[in-house]
Amino acid sequence: MTTLLQKTTNILVQKFGGTSLSTPEAREHVLRHIKRELARQVKLVVVVSAMGRKGDPYATDTLLDSTAQNGSVPSPRERDLLMGCGEIISAVNLSGMLVREGIPAVALTGAQAGFITDDNFGNARILTIRPERVLRELEEGKVVIVTGFQGQTENGDLTTLGRGGSDTSATALGAALHANMVDIYTDVEGILTADPRIVEDAKPLAFVSYNEICNMAHQGAKVIHPRAVEIAMQAQVPVRVRSTFAESEGTLVTRPDQFVDSPGGVVDRFVTGITYMTNVTQITVTEQEGIDNLSLKVFEAMADNRISVDFINVTPHGAVYTVLDSEAQRATTLLQSMGLQPTSLSGCAKVSVVGGGINGVPGIMAHIVAALTGQGITILQSADSNTTIWVLVKKEDMVSAVRALHNQFELHL
Numbered sequence: 001m002t003t004l005l006q007k008t009t010n011i012l013v014q015k016f017g018g019t020s021l022s023t024p025e026a027r028e029h030v031l032r033h034i035k036r037e038l039a040r041q042v043k044l045v046v047v048v049s050a051m052g053r054k055g056d057p058y059a060t061d062t063l064l065d066s067t068a069q070n071g072s073v074p075s076p077r078e079r080d081l082l083m084g085c086g087e088i089i090s091a092v093n094l095s096g097m098l099v100r101e102g103i104p105a106v107a108l109t110g111a112q113a114g115f116i117t118d119d120n121f122g123n124a125r126i127l128t129i130r131p132e133r134v135l136r137e138l139e140e141g142k143v144v145i146v147t148g149f150q151g152q153t154e155n156g157d158l159t160t161l162g163r164g165g166s167d168t169s170a171t172a173l174g175a176a177l178h179a180n181m182v183d184i185y186t187d188v189e190g191i192l193t194a195d196p197r198i199v200e201d202a203k204p205l206a207f208v209s210y211n212e213i214c215n216m217a218h219q220g221a222k223v224i225h226p227r228a229v230e231i232a233m234q235a236q237v238p239v240r241v242r243s244t245f246a247e248s249e250g251t252l253v254t255r256p257d258q259f260v261d262s263p264g265g266v267v268d269r270f271v272t273g274i275t276y277m278t279n280v281t282q283i284t285v286t287e288q289e290g291i292d293n294l295s296l297k298v299f300e301a302m303a304d305n306r307i308s309v310d311f312i313n314v315t316p317h318g319a320v321y322t323v324l325d326s327e328a329q330r331a332t333t334l335l336q337s338m339g340l341q342p343t344s345l346s347g348c349a350k351v352s353v354v355g356g357g358i359n360g361v362p363g364i365m366a367h368i369v370a371a372l373t374g375q376g377i378t379i380l381q382s383a384d385s386n387t388t389i390w391v392l393v394k395k396e397d398m399v400s401a402v403r404a405l406h407n408q409f410e411l412h413l
């Protein structure tokens with residue numbers, strides 16, 4: 001294997017997301033990117049997602065709905081078997097298109113491409129990749145199309161990698177193959193300073209560091225999955241996020257020292273982007289006569305019941321924190337069973353100002369407060385770290401909060 005890996009150099013991994021594969025026109029764009037790279041004499045591995053989004057005939061959510069029609073609930077193992085179908089349909093379609101063009105190609109499942117995962121069905125973790133088959137096919141001069149999102153346990157059961165899993169397939173394969181680059185093709189120009197669905201004048205970033213985009217992804221920017229970035233960062237494989245529907249180079253994700261001399265000269269920025277996450281509930285518990293160590297009891301109870309908590313503020317008078325809306329009922333019932341009287345505010349959103357250099361910048365919180373109160377937005381809670389400042393707002397204020405912060409930090413310029 002080592003010899004084959006040493007021999008096979010100049011590998012490019014391309015990943016195409018759901019919308020990039022959803023229509024025949026979109027798939028012609030995909031073909032264009034494949035042909036352009038082949039003309040540069042690279043060895044090409046193409047990772048594909050399922051075609052389209054919820055509602056489209058072969059999208060993952062649609063496949064799941066198909067069993068609901070029978071009133072049956074598949075086991076986690078069989079759910080994964082079903083969920084993996086969408087990528088197989090994509091891969092076979094694309095390899096057929098390449099062969100039609102006279103380009104030798106082969107479609108491989110995650111298992112055939114050597115993805116070995118644990119058996120945490122629905123959210124499996126890649127343990128290793130055995131890329132011998134991929135390398136062999138590349139050496140034979142084929143474009144290797146690999147189904148994203150899929151793996152296999154050591155026992156041979158098909159597993160899926162969770163939401164955004166195809167991004168992870170692509171960077172993990174890029175790392176295993178020592179690829180020159182992993183190109184993530186999607187329906188936007190690259191990584192922008194905010195979700196363009198919310199901020200019209202969000203600006204594409206020419207360069208971002210692994211850390212910057214990892215933080216943005218963890219805080220809700222769903223343009224790339226955080227796990228995918230972590231894997232690329234560990235292996236030091238550069239990643240480009242770019243549009244299927246345009247020719248632009250998109251955003252290069254790499255180490256900061258790789259872009260110091262870039263024309264963008266972006267190393268000095270202290271805010272990279274604004275992100276958001278909806279569907280969180282704020283829970284407040286206040287001290288009560290007869291109950292000692294209130295906070296300890298509250299957080300132990302949450303941990304014992306595997307309810308993940310965020311945005312924690314503890315004071316001598318009680319505790320306030322957030323949980324996902326979907327866990328809120330369970331959390332409050334639990335607190336009540338402990339004799340507490342929690343109050344909860346559902347439908348909140350967490351808005352984050354993410355940047356490499358936020359720490360210690362004087363007046364940054366004043367800027368944030370000014371921007372939000374200027375729009376009449378109530379800040380329910382706030383917190384900060386070296387790289388991020390979070391504010392909790394009501395869901396109905398989320399869009400104007402993201403826009404106001406984007407403006408305040410002049411990210412459109």
Ligand code: ADP
Pocket residue numbers: 016017018019020049185186187188190191192193194195196197220221222223224273
């Ligand atoms: P794909 O199907 O290609 O994986 P996704 O829907 O997962 O595409 O990711 C692309 C989407 O991410 C964009 O359409 C955009 O709305 C959203 N997005 C959220 N935040 C950002 C951001 N900061 N920059 C770019 N896109 C973002």
Ligand code: MG
Pocket residue numbers: 017164167222223224
């Ligand atoms: Mg995606």
